[in-house]
Amino acid sequence: MPATQISYGFIPGQLVLLVAIAVGAGLFLRDALSLYRLMRVGGPAHRTDRPLERTRGWILNVLGQGRLLTRPYPGIMHALIFWGFVVITFSTVEQLGRGLWADFRLPVIGGSAPFLFAVDAFQLFVLVGVAMAFYRRIRVRPWYLNLTGDAILILSLISTLMVTAFLTEGFGIAAFPESGSQWQVFGTALANALAPLGFDVNRAGHVVSWWAHILTVLGFLAYLPHSKHLHIVTAPFNAWLRNLAPKGQLPYINVEEALEQEKPVGVSEIPHLSWKDILDTYTCTECGRCTSECPASITDKPLSPKDLILDLRRHVLAHGPALRFGQANGDADGAAGSGERAQRMVGDVITDDVLWDCTTCRACVDACPVFIDHVSKIVQMRRHLVMEESRIGKDLQTLFENLDATGNPWRLPRARRADWASAVGVPTLEEAPGADVLYWVGCFGAYDDRAKKVAGAFARLLQRAGVRFAILGPAETCTGDPARRAGNEYLYQTLAQQNVETLNAAKEAGIKTIVTACPHCFNTISDEYPQLGGSFRVMHHTQLLDALVREGRLRPEAAREEAIAYHDPCYLGRYHSTYDEPRHVLASVPGVELREIHPCREKAMCCGAGGAHAFMEEKRGRRINHVRLEQAMAVGPQRIATACPYCMMMFEDATSTKGVAEQLPVQDVAELLEASVR
């Protein structure tokens, strides 16, 4: 018997409930609506294509809690609470309905045995989940999780909801046994315990706990828009609206056109963010998974991807409304408030140091359970720094000037690009018109002494396997990856456009596959060039070598009795899900024992060179490559293998500064294979 059947003085219970609902839901709607309007201040983003794929991922990751469960403890904890809330929400709706009309029942499930049982069980599960959460926040205290008042309040509210729900049930069944069902297992048990208190107490207890429960629900609702718990509303949308573009593709912008029309080429103010970026900031659950895997955060640098998102959220909430107001009044200049100068979003709220610390390793994006995209925001803010402000360090300036002048990061002569190849007898496309594979050498392979050895080993393997291949020689130029990731979209497009033309011509000349030993070139050609009209079949050299070994065209025979630790390059692993091929190649060498570094594969830590960091001085915090080397050394390998010239450089730098270069050589997968092939 619902507590609203009683009148309170002259006021009927239903009326009290109606007023409470109106206030709770009204407050929620008012604030939610203003957040929605604020979101619309952002620019466009197209996120409704491929609905089937979106829905599939949504089912897996929202309903199925897939991403969350990649970490067992917090995963199970969250899943218990999430699934509990899904079930209990139906019961809450039914309770509110019955509060207004005594005989209200949800269609189909209302009052049914399985439903009653499930609600009871899940209320208990939620309590278990909340207990796990309290324990984690108060006792375990992972470094990337902050113990905020908000978090404690939310957990307390959830506990209150569950406890009052049980009490409502228990007191209710004790007072009115006919209202209960044997399927309410815990409710009935509680009722049996409460029965001796007598009808009056139980009835009063029921009424009090019913109101306590319902008012907590409504209070919670009103509080949601002001809390990290808002994610229960936004996360399902955010997951469906996630970015489905290739992982390695940054947002395209027509730089020349934007400049001519005096539009921004980077992000420096709230309206430059897309509506989806703003939704991202609302959705952050403050879980810290991103930060816990961020190589910059791990090495004590100012960047923490979680704080980046939260700082953006604070900024949007603080200054967005004024913008919206300004827009409504036709004042589009975007100044937030009058009087003293507002904080700049890029520079003050998000500092330059934070933006430059990112290696674009994508660990954060992959870790985020609610599909927040940190990297594209960071790069777009870098675009502002580089193209609009020229606020860059000397090392980046040199990099840009060198790329601009000579198409390589070191300002080495273009004409020397194929010097390494003449010793190995590798022809250029001009010299070998019949080739069907194009070996894209990349700047490292072409100029860097260490990477040249890898290029030689790979080329000799191709020769041995009878692959008809050629290189571009001086016609090749930097793919533009370091420029693009450092925010110099203009320079990137200049370089890339030229390469797309060259590669399209090569395709016409009969090239079917492009293969490269550099994951960065691999990513740029495969994921980014389509934006500029170049779609190519691209392979990483480990993929091709794996295929050649499988087909028996390369036979590793010489044994190497060694424990080898393989380091996953970010742009091969996380960006292109290529984990097995390099391992297969290594394992094909007789005697090799593969040791997995912790963490590895999807969770592998960056070597520190991505996002143009190969060409920047690491000024803050500990050295990323040293930390990664320590992780590798912890599994006691005799050799480190990798499949990226950037990683090679970082590891060799670390082994030599740590004085272990002799004991712990670093080699490319291709070199190890070549040594074994007879």
Add this chain to the structure above:
Amino acid sequence: MHVVVCGKVIPDSSVTLEIDPDAKRMRRTDVPHELDPAAASALEEALRLTEQHGGSVTFVTMGIPDASVGIRRALAMGASAAVHLLDDAFAGSDTLGTAKALAAAIRQQPRFDLVVCATESSDSYSGIVPVQVATLLGVPALTFAKQVFVDGETVTIHRQSEEGYAVVTAALPALVTTTSGINEPRYPQLKGIMAARKIEIQQRSAADLSLGPDDVGDSAARERVLSVGAPPSRGAGRLIHDEGDGGREIADFLAQAGVI
């Protein structure tokens, strides 16, 4: 304040320079060119001065058609106009010829308060042109500046010397030459690069400057290159592998050479 910056556009430093034995000159065709880093510093200084005191900067260069790369760069950095002295008649000019052409171009400017040059160019660094220009213009030359200040009427520099620096002041208009370490030239803003494309480069021939074969070009050159050649290559060094007696071997070697 209107400032004129004279700067060269030179073969890119990534190029291995070659000498044409017949012409006795550096090969300048078919090699990528860049704005001389020394000139970029001179321009940077001029831009900073006009940013502080108001005014504009005009960039002047004498060079081959490929010099336009460097001119665009100068415009992208912030020069608001550029003059390219482009004429086959200029080919073979010596320093005085170069200076005459530059001075004539500067005189054609509606007005100038200051001329800024790099003390010496990065490719052939004779370090003579600026003072010749100053002489031809009849303005004082303040050279080797490691700092430059202007106030309405005068320019003051800190003139680098071996012991320290001298403070030198002159009335405007004047010419200043900057040392290479004076500043860190800016990376041009993209807006600048784009805007630079829209600025029309003013081309001037010898005739435009009323200069004839007696003033500029090979015919006017009073300096003659008699021969050019590569510096004698040094013999291969001797590598001593230390097998315990490395120190002795080095000592013997030095003793033999009469050094110790």
